[in-house]
Amino acid sequence: MKSSRILYLEVLRIIATIAVLINHVPLVALRYYSGTATDTDNAVIMGINHIVHFAVPVFVMITGAWLLQKERPVCVCVC
Secondary structure (H helix, E strand, O other), rough: OOOOOOHHHHHHHHHHHHHHHHHHHHHHHHHHHHOOOOHHHHHHHHHHHHHHHHHHHHHHHHHHHHHOOOOOOOOOOOO
């Protein structure tokens, strides 16, 4: 079966991938520089972390959209 690409799902996947990177990199930096980080640094990094938490549900949504395409029938019968 030929795999067809859906443009908006590909764009969402790119955005979600960037959001995951934005989520992980500042948290590692905060752990590494925890002794010198100010309260403002902590607040900014945690704010960014909370803003990009949408990425995991977006990945789940994309997976569901790919699995439940009209061209792929879903069989729920138990043999």
